[in-house]
Amino acid sequence: MRYIPTETEISEMLNKPLTVTLRGLRDKAILELLYSSALRRSELTGLNLDHVNLKDQTVCIVKGKGDKDRFLPMTQKASDAIKAYLEKGRPLYNRNPSNKALFLSEWGKRLSSHRINDIVHEYASFNPKITPHSVRHATATHMLKRGAGIMYVKHLLGHSSAKTTEIYTHLYPKDLIQIYERFHPRK
Numbered sequence: 001m002r003y004i005p006t007e008t009e010i011s012e013m014l015n016k017p018l019t020v021t022l023r024g025l026r027d028k029a030i031l032e033l034l035y036s037s038a039l040r041r042s043e044l045t046g047l048n049l050d051h052v053n054l055k056d057q058t059v060c061i062v063k064g065k066g067d068k069d070r071f072l073p074m075t076q077k078a079s080d081a082i083k084a085y086l087e088k089g090r091p092l093y094n095r096n097p098s099n100k101a102l103f104l105s106e107w108g109k110r111l112s113s114h115r116i117n118d119i120v121h122e123y124a125s126f127n128p129k130i131t132p133h134s135v136r137h138a139t140a141t142h143m144l145k146r147g148a149g150i151m152y153v154k155h156l157l158g159h160s161s162a163k164t165t166e167i168y169t170h171l172y173p174k175d176l177i178q179i180y181e182r183f184h185p186r187k
Helices: 007-014 022-037 041-045 076-093 113-123 132-145 150-157 162-168 173-183
Strands: 058-061 070-073
16 A cells, blocks of 8 residues: 555645745745646656646646646645746746746756655655655545545546546545545435
8 A cells, every 4th residue: 555645744745845945945836736736746847837827726737647638726825836936936047048847957957757756755854655656645635535526536637537546546444434424325
């Protein structure tokens, strides 16, 4: 069974970047968006500036897994973090005006998947089981625990089958009991 970070662990990770630094601004935006929209590492690193709409609070995943495009919502916190990074951080990292990558390294290059791993591990150093993929699992699991329908979570994750989403997400027995008690018509 894969490890699913708790909401408390996710909050701890999301609150760690020091947003008074360039790197902290960037890392906060990355972590918020990763959790907010349940992105895959490759989807996150493939984002360009024009894939994010801060006014509508959406992100467009172009040619995600299965060669499908999808539009995803993002939280206000993710939108605010990206806005701060775009205003104060990215311009100082960008060495090439034609560079369209959303997230840049200190050298002005598109971030790699390995660097995303490093960022997550740095801010989740209190639990080495937390990875970019487990953050994705956490988003789905936390939404299901709070009553989101499986079809909405399926779309968020970009799955073609609800069966995949059922396997992909994980509800602990106590969560299942709470949901059962809340929603079963004959409780």
